[in-house]
């Protein structure tokens with residue numbers, strides 16, 4: 001278990017107590033179906049927050065809404081004090097999708113250099129930023145390998161390094177540890193906590209693996225587009241009288257099913 005004290009508030013929200021993300025009555029329709037249904041929650045600034053739930057429950061859709069790439073979003077969704085997707089947020093929010101979005105025919109360093117230029121990082125600062133991002137994800141020794149020749153895990157770490165360029169205040173990571181070996185997973189979680197505690201970054205990290213839940217300070221538990229709970233792992237276990245987040249999740253699912261049956 002990896003319990004850590006909350007990190008400092010993100011730079012944007014320092015002292016204001018304002019959450020990094022605020023959602024109220026948030027819904028998303030996809031393919032004519034409501035796939036995110038009336039969510040209300042806050043994500044504290046400077047926290048490592050896990051977004052957990054079974055495959056297809058709406059995690060990626062919620063993340064797309066947060067970064068402004070999802071259509072048919074209704075309700076309130078504020079990110080760092082501004083409406084999600086608004087132009088000034090582009091440089092302040094890093095997003096890593098499930099599919100690595102880097103060029104296979106460039107080296108890791110060339111990819112980062114390219115994205116640093118796209119982000120508008122001044123040329124004189126670029127190489128320092130690129131070196132730091134490579135070091136953050138432990139890829140310095142592969143910096144000059146063609147990305148296409150890297151392993152799956154290394155490939156996704158190049159995507160993560162891209163998201164770290166420019167020191168975003170919020171990092172939205174869609175299943176960043178899927179398919180990684182246990183050592184790499186542990187190293188990445190350590191990095192996530194370091195980013196929160198040392199840089200004040202807020203991290204929202206999705207996973208469908210419940211055993212990653214205890215590595216988070218806060219959890220958003222989803223099922224079928226609805227929010228089952230938003231709380232710390234310890235509070236969830238205590239509230240449901242269970243000894244694991246998986247147990248708590250199953251308890252909450254059963255509770256929701258009973259409520260649905262009673263209402264039908």
Ligand SMILES: Nc1ncnc2c1ncn2[C@@H]1O[C@H](COP(=O)(O)OP(=O)(O)OP(=O)(O)O)[C@@H](O)[C@H]1O
Nearest residue numbers: 030031035053054055056057058059060061062208
């Ligand atoms: N392009 C699309 N058009 C219509 N419906 C979609 C589309 N993409 C996803 N969906 C539906 O939206 C719902 C939520 O999908 P989403 O990808 O957000 O789930 P998820 O929790 O991220 O799943 P996973 O853990 O497998 O990535 C699912 O029922 C899915 O079938």
